[in-house]
Amino acid sequence: MSSSSEPVIDANLAVALDALLAEQSVTRAAARLHTSPAAMSRTLARLRRILQDPLLVRAGQSMVPTPRAQALRDEAAAVVHRLGALLAPGTGVDLAALRSTFTLQAADLVGAALTPGLLRLARQEAPGVSLRFRTEDLEAGPALRDGRIDLEVGSIDHVDPETRVEELVTLRMAAAVRPGHPLTEGVLTPARLADAEHVVVSRRGRFTGPLDTALAERNLHRRVAVVLPGHMAAMALAARSDTVCLIPTAPAGAAPSPLTDVATTLGLRLLDIPLPLPPLTIGMAWHPRHAADGGHRWLRDAVRRTLHAAGSPAV
Known part of the structure; x- marks a missing residue:
């Protein structure tokens, strides 16, 4: 009997990915999500393993997205937006x-x-x-x-x-x-x-x-x-x-x-x-x-x- 090796991705990872790709900075992404740079760095490492891509690489004093990260940016933002709408409290009916x-x-x-x-x-x-x-x-x-x-x-x-x-x-x-x-x-x-x-x-x-x-x-x-x-x-x-x-x-x-x-x-x-x-x-x-x-x-x-x-x- 074989076991699945597919990674489990939760909503928090999708939110972190969106923040990292939008900010292109571990420190700024951490501030955006009210967490520590160390915790965000660990999350980035986990995302790199799951997606099998560096996502953000060092370029002098800043970080730049890889082609895969650029392709994922809009989709990540859309997913987080849909999650927010899904989990938001009910609003008044029109x-x-x-x-x-x-x-x-x-x-x-x-x-x-x-x-x-x-x-x-x-x-x-x-x-x-x-x-x-x-x-x-x-x-x-x-x-x-x-x-x-x-x-x-x-x-x-x-x-x-x-x-x-x-x-x-x-x-x-x-x-x-x-x-x-x-x-x-x-x-x-x-x-x-x-x-x-x-x-x-x-x-x-x-x-x-x-x-x-x-x-x-x-x-x-x-x-x-x-x-x-x-x-x-x-x-x-x-x-x-x-x-x-x-x-x-x-x-x-x-x-x-x-x-x-x-x-x-x-x-x-x-x-x-x-x-x-x-x-x-x-x-x-x-x-x-x-x-x-x-x-x-x-x-x-x-x-x-x-x-x-x-x-x-x-x-």
Whole structure:
């Protein structure tokens, strides 16, 4: 069994060769690379053995390159330049030149709230970017891991150890009803809310949620007429009937959130629920391989700016 006799050349040798050929002086090359003349002299000797050429020879008080060294000079400089570009820290992305399609997973209401603001920012800052929204039909952890989605936005309930998660806004639940609904007249009490007909939003088809728990503590029970998988269909039904739909909105006293804008567009009235319900935190999740990518960083920042555009409080 034979062993290879080919020399191993590392990046440091390429950098030293470039400095020696550019400076044509061991002393000046050493100063350029912040090392000692003795160390640079040893490196020159090693390069001479590897390349089987003197490279620099004495001519009076100076050194001159050999023909082989002259032939190598430009290539050595180009190699070092490419190494520098390869190993340099990532720089900001040229948004005007960015051509990319980003896939986001979000519930229909979150997607409807995000899309206008994201599209406006893309047109202004990254016109080559396209957005694709997917409903919550994928298990987010594996989908982020294998690249089927770039960003998940919504209530993040998976805890994969490698997934990066950032909380964006904390919202409260409000009762959305059509204008002129009986609940818009007089004081809204837990009993009146329970007596109304409700539409529940549940991807899993569940009839109950936190509101039912709060009502049960007061010996109240609401009637759920229909369960729908998304908020947009539920809100459309509430806008055309006497059903009540619960939707997330900004806390009392805060500026409206983009999610509130969707309800307003449908002509819905939002009523404060006279019961303590747990808040809803909206966040975004992504795989760490995208953490330093310039385009993905723009996407995350655009989502952040869009959700905060109307003054929603950051977490």
